[in-house]
Amino acid sequence: MKFKETILKGCFEIEPQLFADERGYFYESYHLKKFQENTGIDIQFVQDNESKSKYGVVRGLHLQRGEFAQAKLVRVLSGKILDIAVDVRKDSPTYGQSIAVELSDENKKQLFIPTGFLHGFSVLSDEAVVYYKCDAFYNKASEDGVNPLDMDLQIDWQIPSSDMLLSEKDRHAKSFRELTPVSL
Ligand SMILES: Cc1cn([C@H]2C[C@H](O)[C@@H](COP(=O)(O)OP(=O)(O)O[C@H]3O[C@H](C)C(=O)[C@H](O)[C@H]3O)O2)c(=O)[nH]c1=O
Numbered sequence: 001m002k003f004k005e006t007i008l009k010g011c012f013e014i015e016p017q018l019f020a021d022e023r024g025y026f027y028e029s030y031h032l033k034k035f036q037e038n039t040g041i042d043i044q045f046v047q048d049n050e051s052k053s054k055y056g057v058v059r060g061l062h063l064q065r066g067e068f069a070q071a072k073l074v075r076v077l078s079g080k081i082l083d084i085a086v087d088v089r090k091d092s093p094t095y096g097q098s099i100a101v102e103l104s105d106e107n108k109k110q111l112f113i114p115t116g117f118l119h120g121f122s123v124l125s126d127e128a129v130v131y132y133k134c135d136a137f138y139n140k141a142s143e144d145g146v147n148p149l150d151m152d153l154q155i156d157w158q159i160p161s162s163d164m165l166l167s168e169k170d171r172h173a174k175s176f177r178e179l180t181p182v183s184l
Pocket residue numbers: 049051059060062063072119120121138167
């Protein structure tokens with residue numbers, strides 16, 4: 001299992017060690033001790049989520065605030081997504097900067113996103129099943145979000161706008177300028 005911190009402090013790309021043989025493959029998809037030793041983060045995930053989306057879907061950019069702020073460990077069970085994390089931590093030197101990581105059932109890469117980030121993804125394959133661990137429970141009242149097509153963020157979702165499919169909620173989300181930075 002290899003951990004690489006990204007340009008956004010606290011975000012880590014994780015590459016598992018795959019054991020392939022004539023039957024197929026095996027790998028440890030999560031290991032608390034290795035996670036803590038390699039990131040220095042004392043995490044306790046409490047909720048797992050799974051969503052399936054068709055090509056062109058963009059889900060996000062979302063976060064939860066306060067005691068329900070969520071760190072997430074994201075991976076793809078089938079298909080390919082472009083996973084996006086945007087730093088919205090108050091006073092962060094990389095405030096407003098984002099990273100884009102291709103996660104797929106091919107590369108088996110994972111992205112760890114700490115609290116203080118907006119999260120979203122676009123589906124680049126015909127469909128994608130995304131599975132992610134959260135370290136806080138879902139709490140609708142603490143949800144916040146920014147329109148994924150925000151002009152200031154200028155995120156390249158790698159999907160032609162004519163193919164994009166957003167939820168009503170995301171289509172009408174606030175602009176990045178309207179977002180209150182997250183105090184950690
Ligand atoms: C997130 C969540 C949603 N729900 C219910 C609420 C709605 O009735 C339904 C769909 O929710 P939503 O449209 O917010 O789902 P996504 O657009 O995939 O939201 C997620 O998208 C981005 C990528 C994220 O990182 C968040 O985990 C999450 O905000 O599931 C629950 O019951 N529990 C939950 O934890």
